Amino acid sequence: xxxxxxxxxxxxCFLAGLAILFVGTGIFYTPYDPNQMNAALKxxxxxxxxxxxxxxxxxxxLSRVMAGSRTTFLIALCTVGIGTFFGIxxxxxxxxxxxxxxxxxxxxxDVLLAFPSLLLSLVFISIIGIGKYNSIxxxxxxxxxxxxxxxxxxxxxxxxxxxxxxxxxxxxxHGRIMFVHILPNTFxxxxxAITIGFNNAVLAEAGMSYLGLGVQPPDASLGRMLSESQAxxxxxxxxxxxxxxxxxxxxxxxxxxxxxx
Amino acid sequence: xxxxxxxxxxxxxxxxxxxxxxxxxxxxIPGDSATxxxxxxxxxxxxxxxxxxxxxNKSLLERYGEWAVNALRGDFGTSFSYRVPVRTLIGERLxxxxxxxxxxxxxxxxxxxxxxxxxxxxxxRLPEKLITIANQIGMAIPSFFLGMIxxxxxxxxxxWFIPGQYVGFSENPGGFFxxxxxxxxxxxxxxxxxxxxxxxxxxxxQLGMEYxxxxxxKGNSEHQILYRHAFQNAxxxxxxxxxxxxxxxxxxxxxxxxxxxxxxxxxxxVAAISNRDFPVVQAIVLYIAIVVILLNxxxxxxxxxxxxxxxxx
Numbered sequence: 416x417x418x419x420x421x422x423x424x425x426x427x428c429f430l431a432g433l434a435i436l437f438v439g440t441g442i443f444y445t446p447y448d449p450n451q452m453n454a455a456l457k458x459x460x461x462x463x464x465x466x467x468x469x470x471x472x473x474x475x476x477l478s479r480v481m482a483g484s485r486t487t488f489l490i491a492l493c494t495v496g497i498g499t500f501f502g503i504x505x506x507x508x509x510x511x512x513x514x515x516x517x518x519x520x521x522x523x524x525d526v527l528l529a530f531p532s533l534l535l536s537l538v539f540i541s542i543i544g545i546g547k548y549n550s551i552x553x554x555x556x557x558x559x560x561x562x563x564x565x566x567x568x569x570x571x572x573x574x575x576x577x578x579x580x581x582x583x584x585x586x587x588x589h590g591r592i593m594f595v596h597i598l599p600n601t602f603x604x605x606x607x608a609i610t611i612g613f614n615n616a617v618l619a620e621a622g623m624s625y626l627g628l629g630v631q632p633p634d635a636s637l638g639r640m641l642s643e644s645q646a647x648x649x650x651x652x653x654x655x656x657x658x659x660x661x662x663x664x665x666x667x668x669x670x671x672x673x674x675x676x
Numbered sequence: 677x678x679x680x681x682x683x684x685x686x687x688x689x690x691x692x693x694x695x696x697x698x699x700x701x702x703x704x705i706p707g708d709s710a711t712x713x714x715x716x717x718x719x720x721x722x723x724x725x726x727x728x729x730x731x732x733n734k735s736l737l738e739r740y741g742e743w744a745v746n747a748l749r750g751d752f753g754t755s756f757s758y759r760v761p762v763r764t765l766i767g768e769r770l771x772x773x774x775x776x777x778x779x780x781x782x783x784x785x786x787x788x789x790x791x792x793x794x795x796x797x798x799x800x801r802l803p804e805k806l807i808t809i810a811n812q813i814g815m816a817i818p819s820f821f822l823g824m825i826x827x828x829x830x831x832x833x834x835x836w837f838i839p840g841q842y843v844g845f846s847e848n849p850g851g852f853f854x855x856x857x858x859x860x861x862x863x864x865x866x867x868x869x870x871x872x873x874x875x876x877x878x879x880x881x882q883l884g885m886e887y888x889x890x891x892x893x894k895g896n897s898e899h900q901i902l903y904r905h906a907f908q909n910a911x912x913x914x915x916x917x918x919x920x921x922x923x924x925x926x927x928x929x930x931x932x933x934x935x936x937x938x939x940x941x942x943x944x945x946v947a948a949i950s951n952r953d954f955p956v957v958q959a960i961v962l963y964i965a966i967v968v969i970l971l972n973x974x975x976x977x978x979x980x981x982x983x984x985x986x987x988x989x
Binding site: 529541628 | 693694701702812817818820827828923924927928935945948952954957961964965972
């Protein structure tokens with residue numbers, strides 16, 4: 416039993432590492448210019464010069480997937496960053512102080528939490544408009560409630576602990592107790608929430624750009640590539656393979672790493 | 677009963693707040709819909725006439741009041757881009773999405789109960805390992821990518837249906853369901869993986885409890901223990917999880933309708949967002965909010981009914 420779980424953890428590390436390496440390489444190097452078109456090479460099947468083939472404009476799919484996953488990762492990281500930052504602040508305040516403010520914020524939080532994050536982001540997008548930075552903002556806001564919930568419940572249990580009382584007797588202020596004493600102790604829970612959040616953000620971003628409501632052309636993005644490839648499902652089925660696989664490997668890797676015990 | 681009334685009260689208040697938020701959120705957008713609709717070449721008189729027609733020249737509070745009263749009657753105004761009442765647009769598409777969602781939920785329930793029990797029955801052995809691996813992969817596949825794989829395998833290669841060639845219920849009820857089964861499967865498979873994993877863990881947790889040992893020592897068969905004791909007790913936490921699954925099905929149907937060109941609420945919402953057709957967006961957001969809130973209220977009530985100690989308001 417124990418051995419098997421360890422195995423899945425290392426498999427997750429391997430897949431997540433593979434995804435990070437792939438995206439990391441894409442920042443510095445792509446085999447071709449991702450936006451360079453070539454009419455002679457339209458919809459070429461995978462071969463030695465183009466490992467994953469070319470698309471309907473003769474652009475190298477591998478290069479475009481590298482550029483696209485870079486965008487997707489960046490958006491997902493920013494989303495999780497916004498969610499974690501505001502989640503920690505709101506969760507710390509509500510969990511630590513409690514009272515009427517806690518009740519009001521958590522009631523609103525619960526209502527927001529009841530909506531799937533993709534749906535919430537779509538609502539925000541419809542208000543602020545379509546675009547790369549707008550989708551970061553929309554996804555980021557949509558991801559705050561889940562972080563608030565996690566951080567708050569940690570603060571509620573931690574604030575009753577002896578070390579917090581000791582710190583208070585030693586004369587530490589509320590701010591210091593919240594962010595210097597309690598916050599580091601919530602690390603493992605918050606880290607796990609960040610991993611799950613990152614996965615959900617990757618899936619939500621891909622979904623949004625698939626719908627045409629996320630990153631706009633000429634920026635490559637995994638979701639948009641998949642939606643473009645759908646028209647060529649019959650004549651060029653390999654088009655969809657690379658972008659789809661990157662999403663699956665990333666999400667699978669991070670969720671396996673996060674599996675408990 | 678008292679609990680049910682209190683619950684209904686909080687639900688009403690939540691809905692009221694949501695209606696305020698949905699209304700005012702769409703008022704802060706720069707440039708009103710009259711100018712957006714007529715373009716920049718319109719004369720001031722034309723703009724004024726249109727503002728008059730849409731009632732945009734009244735105060736915010738007056739407009740909210742009117743909008744809320746009309747919304748209660750099911751009237752959400754006229755769509756900017758389709759020029760027909762929003763109610764008609766939604767009326768045509770809501771049944772399609774409901775059918776799609778219900779088919780998906782039926783598939784999820786039918787598939788995850790036996791798989792979850794199987795995994796718990798053979799915990800730690802080969803069947804459980806295979807199911808767990810399939811689960812992990814199933815949860816990592818984006819539903820729209822799965823939809824494309826299904827289109828490729830069952831549509832292009834096996835030719836069981838024509839991808840993108842939607843069949844309406846009124847034209848051909850049989851064909852409608854035969855088409856709908858494929859998008860429903862694309863929504864259902866990742867969620868089935870989630871539910872199987874949850875159910876498996878829940879049953880295994882129950883099997884480790886004292887009452888199971890008592891049942892075993894009293895001479896109950898393993899079969900009885902699994903189905904009569906552990907499975908039934910494992911179902912309670914599943915209810916909450918099921919509400920989350922239903923919501924996820926709703927969200928995923930927005931994308932899947934796009935993949936399979938199913939003319940439902942999701943496609944309407946995406947088109948409305950792209951065209952900045954706010955009356956339609958507002959109406960759909962409110963519809964979804966009502967479904968979400970009612971579903972959560974129902975889950976709390978159900979919980980209270982099954983286990984009266986639970987009182988979450």
